[in-house]
Amino acid sequence: MAWYDGAVFYQIHPLSLCGCEQESAETEGSHFAELAEWAVHAKKMGCNAIYIGPVFKADTHGNGIIDYHKVDSRLGTNQEFKIWVAKCHSIGLRVVADAVFNHVGRGFFAFQNLKRNKKASPYKEWFCNLNFSSDSDYGDGFSYESWGGYKRLVKLNIQNPWLVDYHFDTVRFWINEFDIDGIRIDAVDEWDYDFIKDLRKAVTQVKPDFWLLGELTDGAYPIWVNDKMLHCAANNELQRQLILAHNQGCYPLISNSIHNMSIQCPFVKLYTFVANHDVSYLSEKLNNLRHKQLITILQYTLYGIPALYCGCEFTADKHTAVPEAENAPPARQPPKLADHQNAYRQDEITRLHGLLGRANQKFPELLFGHYQELAVSEQQFVFARILRKKAVVVALNCGGSPVQLEIQLPWDVTEAIDVLDAEIDWEEEPRAGLDLSGCSKFTVKDQVLPIALEANSGKLIRLTG
Secondary structure (H helix, E strand, C coil): CCHHHHCCEEEECHHHHCCCCCCCCCCCCCCHHHHHHHHHHHHHCCCCEEEECCCEEECCCCCCEEEEEEECCCCCCHHHHHHHHHHHHHCCCEEEEEECCCEEECCCHHHHHHHHHHHHCCCHHHECCCECCCCCCCCCCCECCEECCEEEEEEECCCCHHHHHHHHHHHHHHHHHHCCCEEEECCHHHCCHHHHHHHHHHHHHHCCCCEEEECCCCCCHHHHECCCCECEEECHHHHHHHHHHHHHCCCHHHHHHHHHHHHHCCCCCCEEECCCCCCCCHHHHCCCCCHHHHHHHHHHHCCCEEEEECCCCCCCCCCEEECCCCCCCCEEECCCHHHHCCHHHHCHHHHHHHHHHHHHHHCHHHHHCEEEEEEECCCEEEEEEEECCEEEEEEEECCCCCEEEEEECCCCCCEEEEHHHCEECCCCCCCCCEECCCCCECCCECCEEEEEECCCEEEEEEEEC
16 A cells, blocks of 8 residues: 555645744844644654645745755755654655746746847746846846736746756655655646656656645646556545535535546545635634535545645634735734644534544544545535444534434444544554544444434544444
């Protein structure tokens, strides 16, 4: 089994998390000690992998990279990042870094050469739609195509073979220098298919289990996610349906999304998230905040790779707005970890994330189990993840009234326990730190499982045959 087949991710946006200066590329900081504390926290939450980014030297909010070979000085040094990755590995966390290949900041060395030498620059073919008969907003003496309308982000010509080789050498450098375990490729559907194919070959030669995650907006998952290209992509469609279904009280939206994706990408585990650095938090989108628990349960139990965005494991997930840099997407700063030291004992959302992260590592059926729907209505949703004679049944009620369900099971069951009653030992390894001995049990008769659900509530039931 590859490590990513059993991954539970914790995503960190370090520049906003650490409250870094958003404008100056020359500001120096040292935040990897703080990030090491967050890594330990991620482990407590039941995660075994971290996706961190942006992390390399940039001139604004992080995606305008100006040096692919240096860690952003606002965060620290190359050596500090290398030590941090080794620390993560030592406590059982894989590390995936952000990779932005289709645009750079204006301080990037090749663009600076272009500014100096204009048409004589050897790097002029690295950039898209250069026009030496017009001028940019910055008075460069030429105009260029920017990415996403952000003038500080200069769009790269990904068809240029020299540039492609440069990017491949960059990833090899990251692997050899920092020992990272994968990359998340920004806006991958703007790339050429052959680039991704060749990239996968290149990284596999250096590190056979190196993982490629892509950000897709075109929804063409089968084209990009396969055994020759990306290992995985973010499941944007499911993320939207999870929120819409609860706001509308319509679980068939989720059921249909799962069905459609299973047809497009059978047996592919997509990256299952509900918030990230680009997407608003659940508390900002949900009509009923009690549905946050239901979506959290779905995030960890549907077929996929669950990903928790830093700060969303706390009930008080209101994030401080960071002043928006000119021509840059907004960033938000989560509260300090020290503000939540009591959350492990007192915060039900924190407890739920920690329990579900542990359940993913304790129950193989949540990693590899076959998905089977048992009941779907407008406001109730019951499904199972089945592996041999064991299963985890998920039952949800997003309605405002309690319901009593009777679920027909496909085999005889000897034990059914309510996993959400489990005790968590926060200091133990996630797999060992989930005590089921005190969990309440269900009586199953004639293969019928009775489930009582309170309004806006869910259950996680472990079945053994």
